[in-house]
Amino acid sequence: QVQLVESGGGSVQAGGSLRLSCAASGYTSSRYRMGWFRQAPGKEREGVASIDRDGSTRYADSVKGRFTISKDNAKNTLYLQMNSLKPEDTALYYCAASLRLGTSLDPMTFGYWGQGTQVTVSS
Secondary structure, three states: OOEEEEEOOEEEEOOOOEEEEEEEEOOOHHHOEEEEEEEOOOOOOEEEEEEOOOOOEEEOOOOOOOEEEEEEOOOOEEEEEEOOOOHHHOEEEEEEEEOOOOOOOOHHHOOEEOOOEEEEEEO
16 A cells, blocks of 8 residues: 655745655555645645656746755655745645656646645745
């Protein structure tokens, strides 16, 4: 059974940094495409970053140059380093996994989801 557990969320002032982690169990993460998504109140879930089996990455335009996705296959853990945070980054952040190939920011292409971790950025 695939399980994804996010951690590392919190409250931070604009310009600050946070590092999210996603611990995976029940499968070998190196065989899956992984991604980070977020959902703010009243908005649809949107893709933030994804990473494929070979390490190739894709980012939403809104986070390019500020966020970095990475993974540690030995620890079965996915990370999202978030720098220069802005109030508009405030959302519930989810990690997700997919057996599909390639990178994608479309949540419909991911079949496994964590419960989310809240990120709040104040101005």
